[in-house]
Amino acid sequence: MNATYKMEELVGSSTESFADAARNAVEKAASSMGEAAWFEVVEMRGAVREGMVAEFQVKLKVGCKV
Amino acid sequence: MNATYKMEELVGSSTESFADAARNAVEKAASSMGEAAWFEVVEMRGAVREGMVAEFQVKLKVGCKV
Amino acid sequence: MNATYKMEELVGSSTESFADAARNAVEKAASSMGEAAWFEVVEMRGAVREGMVAEFQVKLKVGCKV
Amino acid sequence: MNATYKMEELVGSSTESFADAARNAVEKAASSMGEAAWFEVVEMRGAVREGMVAEFQVKLKVGCKV
Amino acid sequence: MNATYKMEELVGSSTESFADAARNAVEKAASSMGEAAWFEVVEMRGAVREGMVAEFQVKLKVGCKV
Amino acid sequence: MNATYKMEELVGSSTESFADAARNAVEKAASSMGEAAWFEVVEMRGAVREGMVAEFQVKLKVGCKV
Amino acid sequence: MNATYKMEELVGSSTESFADAARNAVEKAASSMGEAAWFEVVEMRGAVREGMVAEFQVKLKVGCKV
Amino acid sequence: MNATYKMEELVGSSTESFADAARNAVEKAASSMGEAAWFEVVEMRGAVREGMVAEFQVKLKVGCKV
Amino acid sequence: MNATYKMEELVGSSTESFADAARNAVEKAASSMGEAAWFEVVEMRGAVREGMVAEFQVKLKVGCKV
Amino acid sequence: MNATYKMEELVGSSTESFADAARNAVEKAASSMGEAAWFEVVEMRGAVREGMVAEFQVKLKVGCKV
Amino acid sequence: MNATYKMEELVGSSTESFADAARNAVEKAASSMGEAAWFEVVEMRGAVREGMVAEFQVKLKVGCKV
Amino acid sequence: MNATYKMEELVGSSTESFADAARNAVEKAASSMGEAAWFEVVEMRGAVREGMVAEFQVKLKVGCKV
Numbered sequence: 001m002n003a004t005y006k007m008e009e010l011v012g013s014s015t016e017s018f019a020d021a022a023r024n025a026v027e028k029a030a031s032s033m034g035e036a037a038w039f040e041v042v043e044m045r046g047a048v049r050e051g052m053v054a055e056f057q058v059k060l061k062v063g064c065k066v
Numbered sequence: 067m068n069a070t071y072k073m074e075e076l077v078g079s080s081t082e083s084f085a086d087a088a089r090n091a092v093e094k095a096a097s098s099m100g101e102a103a104w105f106e107v108v109e110m111r112g113a114v115r116e117g118m119v120a121e122f123q124v125k126l127k128v129g130c131k132v
Numbered sequence: 133m134n135a136t137y138k139m140e141e142l143v144g145s146s147t148e149s150f151a152d153a154a155r156n157a158v159e160k161a162a163s164s165m166g167e168a169a170w171f172e173v174v175e176m177r178g179a180v181r182e183g184m185v186a187e188f189q190v191k192l193k194v195g196c197k198v
Numbered sequence: 199m200n201a202t203y204k205m206e207e208l209v210g211s212s213t214e215s216f217a218d219a220a221r222n223a224v225e226k227a228a229s230s231m232g233e234a235a236w237f238e239v240v241e242m243r244g245a246v247r248e249g250m251v252a253e254f255q256v257k258l259k260v261g262c263k264v
Numbered sequence: 265m266n267a268t269y270k271m272e273e274l275v276g277s278s279t280e281s282f283a284d285a286a287r288n289a290v291e292k293a294a295s296s297m298g299e300a301a302w303f304e305v306v307e308m309r310g311a312v313r314e315g316m317v318a319e320f321q322v323k324l325k326v327g328c329k330v
Numbered sequence: 331m332n333a334t335y336k337m338e339e340l341v342g343s344s345t346e347s348f349a350d351a352a353r354n355a356v357e358k359a360a361s362s363m364g365e366a367a368w369f370e371v372v373e374m375r376g377a378v379r380e381g382m383v384a385e386f387q388v389k390l391k392v393g394c395k396v
Numbered sequence: 397m398n399a400t401y402k403m404e405e406l407v408g409s410s411t412e413s414f415a416d417a418a419r420n421a422v423e424k425a426a427s428s429m430g431e432a433a434w435f436e437v438v439e440m441r442g443a444v445r446e447g448m449v450a451e452f453q454v455k456l457k458v459g460c461k462v
Numbered sequence: 463m464n465a466t467y468k469m470e471e472l473v474g475s476s477t478e479s480f481a482d483a484a485r486n487a488v489e490k491a492a493s494s495m496g497e498a499a500w501f502e503v504v505e506m507r508g509a510v511r512e513g514m515v516a517e518f519q520v521k522l523k524v525g526c527k528v
Numbered sequence: 529m530n531a532t533y534k535m536e537e538l539v540g541s542s543t544e545s546f547a548d549a550a551r552n553a554v555e556k557a558a559s560s561m562g563e564a565a566w567f568e569v570v571e572m573r574g575a576v577r578e579g580m581v582a583e584f585q586v587k588l589k590v591g592c593k594v
Numbered sequence: 595m596n597a598t599y600k601m602e603e604l605v606g607s608s609t610e611s612f613a614d615a616a617r618n619a620v621e622k623a624a625s626s627m628g629e630a631a632w633f634e635v636v637e638m639r640g641a642v643r644e645g646m647v648a649e650f651q652v653k654l655k656v657g658c659k660v
Numbered sequence: 661m662n663a664t665y666k667m668e669e670l671v672g673s674s675t676e677s678f679a680d681a682a683r684n685a686v687e688k689a690a691s692s693m694g695e696a697a698w699f700e701v702v703e704m705r706g707a708v709r710e711g712m713v714a715e716f717q718v719k720l721k722v723g724c725k726v
Numbered sequence: 727m728n729a730t731y732k733m734e735e736l737v738g739s740s741t742e743s744f745a746d747a748a749r750n751a752v753e754k755a756a757s758s759m760g761e762a763a764w765f766e767v768v769e770m771r772g773a774v775r776e777g778m779v780a781e782f783q784v785k786l787k788v789g790c791k792v
Contacts, residue, residue, distance in 0.1 A: 287581045532751050646687055
């Protein structure tokens with residue numbers, strides 16, 4: 001009862017989509033965080049190279065049980 | 067002329083992507099709203115289970131003709 | 133050194149996804165902008181027709197080398 | 199005592215002014231809402247046609263007694 | 265699966281505390297909304313009379329299962 | 331040189347328009363403030379009575395020379 | 397008619413609750429302000445000492461009749 | 463299909479009203495922009511001279527077809 | 529001199545009040561953080577069950593001496 | 595105990611830097627405010643003349659003991 | 661009278677300070693913009709290399725006479 | 727490829743300038759964070775003592791390679 005969570009802020013990236021960038025951030029950081037329960041998108045950006053989108057980037061906060 | 071719209075706020079979800087979560091919200095609520103014309107994304111979140119993204123969630127406002 | 137960038141603000145659209153709408157905006161405007169280096173998502177919206185999502189729209193700022 | 203209100207979000211439009219667009223939204227929706235007490239402007243936009251402002255649009259929330 | 269929620273925006277009030285104002289809004293509106301699952305505080309205000317706080321007011325959005 | 335200004339925050343109202351509400355706030359408070367140089371709109375609201383807009387209200391900050 | 401208000405911004409504190417911190421700010425400043433009519437919460441913070449919350453702080457704007 | 467727009471940010475002014483300031487910005491800049499389709503208000507300010515509002519100013523973004 | 533702090537972001541909950549939820553977060557996490565000096569409220573939410581508020585939740589950032 | 599503060603909003607300027615503009619605002623207004631304890635930056639702007647930055651301007655709120 | 665301005669958004673950088681980064685952006689872009697009158701800071705960031713701040717970056721909007 | 731970053735939030739201070747406060751935060755925390763790549767300014771404040779600015783404080787997020 002009265003659970004407490006810690007928010008970790010991450011930035012993930014993907015050449016495919018914003019959803020994939022979020023997945024990559026959560027999954028890569030999973031082992032070093034507590035038990036993750038949800039995430040919240042904070043910012044979406046990307047890299048452009050030679051006039052094309054080269055990378056989608058998502059900054060998100062992950063809620064982890066303390 | 068001088069059209070009036072009502073905004074309905076919804077949260078949709080999908081195991082696949084943010085775009086799919088938006089589609090699910092709009093389409094499930096379509097029958098109970100007036101004639102929807104556009105939507106605006108308010109927030110993007112998701113659920114995490116066992117270190118993986120289990121669900122993408124999109125909160126959006128839908129503009130419906132009054 | 134001490135590079136300067138100009139931000140161009142664009143809106144792109146796609147019938148498929150938000151990522152695709154971002155790609156379309158960056159790629160269509162590439163020829164008339166300077167050398168683009170990154171983009172930042174400002175707003176996500178979409179059009180609804182007959183109760184279904186007809187178009188995903190992404191407003192973004194593109195950073196171009198001056 | 200301890201009154202409760204429900205906020206309805208509307209978009210109104212006018213060819214004349216922002217004030218008129220707010221008036222049109224409140225008055226058109228009045229019959230289908232509870233007793234309205236106040237409104238808050240959320241966003242102001244407009245349509246442009248042939249280089250001229252064709253329509254002022256105001257998105258607002260109306261507080262209605264429950 | 266892929267649950268959809270509708271957000272209702274309410275303002276509640278209390279002479280005691282912000283928590284009580286939130287409780288009053290959720291509980292008074294419960295019967296006319298779908299099954300409520302969570303709420304988010306949007307704004308906190310209050311009324312002052314004769315130099316004392318006469319009322320705490322909380323504007324909140326309630327997520328209800330569609 | 332290196333002028334300093336103090337911001338005063340006011341709310342004005344009008345039965346006519348938002349511009350008029352701003353004018354009323356600035357002009358009524360002018361005598362009790364220092365020399366006002368500019369204003370910035372912070373919020374626009376209004377009162378509704380019997381289903382019609384009864385008052386436009388504008389909250390603004392006024393910059394006054396110290 | 398067309399009343400004008402001045403907003404005063406205050407920070408109050410309490411060892412008990414956020415509501416109490418708001419009450420303390422309004423009541424302590426009442427004698428030096430005009431006739432206060434409402435307040436709006438701007439920020440909520442607090443002090444921590446020896447791992448415990450030592451003080452709740454509320455920053456608020458008070459609307460006072462001019 | 464999949465239209466792309468460029469946002470231009472302008473500030474217009476008027477001695478009469480905010481609506482007029484928006485009109486002046488859109489119409490003066492029309493000839494040097496692409497085909498404008500809509501505008502979004504970003505900020506509303508004004509100049510004060512001798513205790514009276516001397517000018518209403520509106521900052522807006524205009525969406526122009528690329 | 530020139531002290532440096534690290535902000536930790538937490539979510540606490542309580543069945544009683546927002547103040548209590550803040551207290552629970554700070555006190556539960558105290559042992560695993562550096563010496564906490566202040567907190568800032570980021571978001572207030574809650575859980576609803578059977579039409580009643582079941583839990584108040586406060587997201588906050590805690591400033592800890594490095 | 596349970597100290598109360600009043601926030602004063604100021605704009606300072608400097609030909610040198612943002613830090614200097616903040617210093618100028620605080621120091622010039624010090625004599626007419628209560629005992630100032632801290633400031634918060636609200637906005638940073640500047641004037642440009644003949645293609646060069648002529649002035650840095652900082653808008654800030656100063657917390658003064660009541 | 662009724663002057664119209666166009667806002668240009670730039671990012672400048674400096675190894676020294678935020679003020680210098682703003683100066684570099686305004687001065688480098690001056691020749692390709694109309695007559696610049698003021699700037700507004702939108703964002704401040706920087707690059708870090710080997711544990712030290714390598715570059716201060718300022719994103720700003722410049723108001724140029726049309 | 728598809729790099730992941732963790733954001734650490736810090737507050738640094740300086741008696742000299744905002745740039746110096748940012749430098750102090752990044753450099754003091756460098757040894758306990760992963761490899762830092764960039765920072766983003768979140769908030770700028772300061773302490774005032776005897777009517778003078780005694781300290782500039784910068785809250786920032788640092789992006790560190792995971």
